[in-house]
Amino acid sequence: MEGQEISREEALSRVGYRQACHILLYADTRAKLFGRIPIKHIVLMQMRFDGLLGFPGGLVNPSEESLESGLSRELQEEVGVAVPVTVDDYVYSHLPTFPTQLVTHFYTKKMTEAEILEIEKAAVANAADHGLEVLGMVRVPLYTMRKGGGLPFFLSHSFIGNSRAQLLETLRRLGLVSQGALEDAVRQAEQMRHSHKADPH
Numbered sequence: 001m002e003g004q005e006i007s008r009e010e011a012l013s014r015v016g017y018r019q020a021c022h023i024l025l026y027a028d029t030r031a032k033l034f035g036r037i038p039i040k041h042i043v044l045m046q047m048r049f050d051g052l053l054g055f056p057g058g059l060v061n062p063s064e065e066s067l068e069s070g071l072s073r074e075l076q077e078e079v080g081v082a083v084p085v086t087v088d089d090y091v092y093s094h095l096p097t098f099p100t101q102l103v104t105h106f107y108t109k110k111m112t113e114a115e116i117l118e119i120e121k122a123a124v125a126n127a128a129d130h131g132l133e134v135l136g137m138v139r140v141p142l143y144t145m146r147k148g149g150g151l152p153f154f155l156s157h158s159f160i161g162n163s164r165a166q167l168l169e170t171l172r173r174l175g176l177v178s179q180g181a182l183e184d185a186v187r188q189a190e191q192m193r194h195s196h197k198a199d200p201h
Contacts, residue, residue: 003096003162011093011103012062021071022057022163023085023107024170027116033143041176042116043140045167046078046123049133054160055106055167056134067105078134079119080126085109091170094162106166108174140167142177144185151177152188 011019024043031039048054056078060070068085075083089107096102111119123137124130141150148156155164168186171177177185 003094005092006095006103008067008090008093008105011095011105012067014101014103017101017103018059019062019067019070019103019105020057020059021067021074021105021107022055022166023071023075023083023089023109024055024167025083025109025111025116025119026174026176027111027113029113037143037145039143041142042113043142043167043171043176044116044119045138045140045163047135047138048160049135050160052158052160053138054163057107068107071105071107078123078127078129079137080122080124080128080130081119083109083119091173096162104162106170108170142171144181144188148188148192151181151185152192155185155189156192 011017024045026041026043029039029042033039044056045053046056056075057071058074058078060067060074062070065073068087068089071085072083075081075085085107089109091106091108094104094106096104120137123134127134130136141154143150144152155168159167168182171182172179
């Protein structure tokens, strides 16, 4: 991930910097694709208005709200549910290398499969941003199929900012995908980006 991790305190002490919070929501599942490929985990991302993949969240104002309350507000707007976020869900803060005065704070929250399903429903039925800033919620396929279907193809798409790096780092930290499978998926995705292959079947 380009840039550097900094402490929450250092991030909040930076005068003149905008602060953005995003979160990876996930749950365990026993579901199987085609009845034979274990899904294992549900990981949510979203398709943004600009056609890029990213995580739910957005800009917060630490002078008026805590990072967590600001993130919860953004989640209410984007997924239509008041998801409670606490300091315990905080993972790290990141300062990019490119010239922009923006610090990003990343969170993860484990939920039940039923709670994830409710979020997916509410994102369509209740979210104020649905069809506008957010075009829809997306599940990340954590498996790899023949010809790069699944995670490799997903990683070959376009992501906003450092969200692709956030996804890979979080999958590694949480152990949702093995290190070997993750490295193989990244390798295949890079090959796809260069060859422009687009048929997972």
